[in-house]
Each structure stands twice: as structure tokens, then as C-alpha cells.
Amino acid sequence: MVVADLHVHTTRSDGSLTLDALPAAAADAGVEVVAVTDHDRLQPALDGAVTTRDGVTVVHGIELRVDAGEQRLDLLGYGVEPTDALRAECARIQRDRRERGRAIIDCVEDRLGRSLPVEPRAGLGRPHIARAIAEVSEYSVQGAFDDLIGDDCPCYVSRDVPGFERGRELLADACGLVGLAHPFRYPDTDAALARCGELDAVERWYPYDRPVDTDRLDAAIERHDLVPTGGSDAHDDRLGVAGLDGTAWARVRGAVAGDGRPRSV
Secondary structure (H helix, E strand, C coil): CCCEEEEECCCCCCCCCCCCCHHHHHHHHCCCEEEECCECCCCCCCCCCEEEECCEEEEEEEEEEEECCCCEEEEEEECCCCCHHHHHHHHHHHHHHHHHHHHHHHHHHHHHCCCCCCCCCCCCCHHHHHHHHHHHCCCCHHHHHHHHHCCCCCCCCCCCCCEHHHHHHHHHHHCCEEEECCHHHCCCHHHHHHHHHHCCEEEEECCCCCCCCHHHHHHHHHHHCCEEEECCCECCCCCCCCCECHHHHHHHHHHHCCCCCCCCC
């Protein structure tokens, strides 16, 4: 039974769920705990690392894209108490997102010969642009990624993200727990898991769309003494697709609250 879904996106980044609607969505899914982990963006409406909204425990989190050299990784920070440095980096990343979004939109509009119903803004991600493409063309959302804006596609524009060490340091100073998101979504899973030696946690439960080698992941958890986390990576209101049971959540909560022994704090 999923008690805690620790990977949820809201309209603050590329999710469709508002923060106000989150408690009802959690209740519908039978989930007691939700971590809001918007992309490269803090949630100013959350006034603490762990709070309660309409009976649901809400963890202030963040998902931060970093450049590990051999590939880009996503780090999850849990129990955010924002520092000036993290705020400044998030602001820089959002400026870059606006500029990148403008470049992608201009490219797509030029290729399609029509305007897209989307504007460059903070929090803009490729899913927003893909949905706009689907509204005005024959492309589906997935087709827009496959043919236009996905990695190595003609309208793809790379983002300027912090390096792994810089990103880890920013999160370590602001969060109770820092972990690696969805390790089996990267081109080189072994290289991604090797980075866990510098982290506190790794996402153990995740709704992959293909079989994964959980034995390899469990070995990394044991080798690096990691706290296992998990979540649905929800970009809509369907929570609890993956996550933690009560025992696993108790361990995460202890670490976020400072009762555990995370290496990054």
C-alpha cells in the first residue's frame, strides 16, 4: 500500500495539479504523504520543510537537473528550507528556461508555419510546448517529442544546468535528504548509481514502463547505505501509482527531520 508519494509535480512546473487541489487528489488515491518536487523551482506557498494541508502531509521538495559530465541526472531534494544560493540558482535556471522556451517555440512555429498557443515563461517545459503543438497540428504530444522537440530533434535546445557537484551542494545546504531520481531512465544506469556514493538516497519505487533490474538497485542501496525513496512522478492528478509504504516513509521522515544520518546535511 502506497502511503507516501514523494515525486509529484504541480502547475508550478509542468504538472496539471494545483497545490490547492493536491489534498483532494491525495485523498482520492488513499495517499497520506505527498512530496511536491517541481522541476528546478521552489514552492513559495509551502512555509516549512514538512507541513500539513487539509490532513495531508506535504513535503517541500525539488527536482533539480544537473550535468554529471557523462550524462544529465535529476536530483531530488526533500525537506527544503530555501537558502539564498538555491533561490538564486533557481531564478537563473528559470531565466534560462524562458530563453530556451522562446528558441524552441520560434523553431517549431517556423517549421509548422503557424503560431503556438504558449508563451515563454518561468516554469516552462517541453511538455507545455508539446501540448501546444498538439492543439494546432496533426502531431500528438508524443509525436511532437519524437519528431520536433525531443533530444536530437530539429527544434531541441539544450538547457544550461548546474554541474553535479554544484547542484548536490546547493541541495545539501537546503534539504534534509538528497537523492537520485529514477536511476533506470538514464542512458548509463551504472554511472548514475555510482554517483549515489555522494548522495543520501535513491528512488527505489518508480513507475517504469519497462522491466528494470531492481537487484542492481538494491545492491547500490546497500553498498552506499542509501535511504530508498519513491513516487509516481505525477504530472496530473493521479497520485499513488508508486511510492512508499509506512515503514519506508518512516525512515525518510526521520532523515528529513534530522533524525537519520544523511551524508549531505
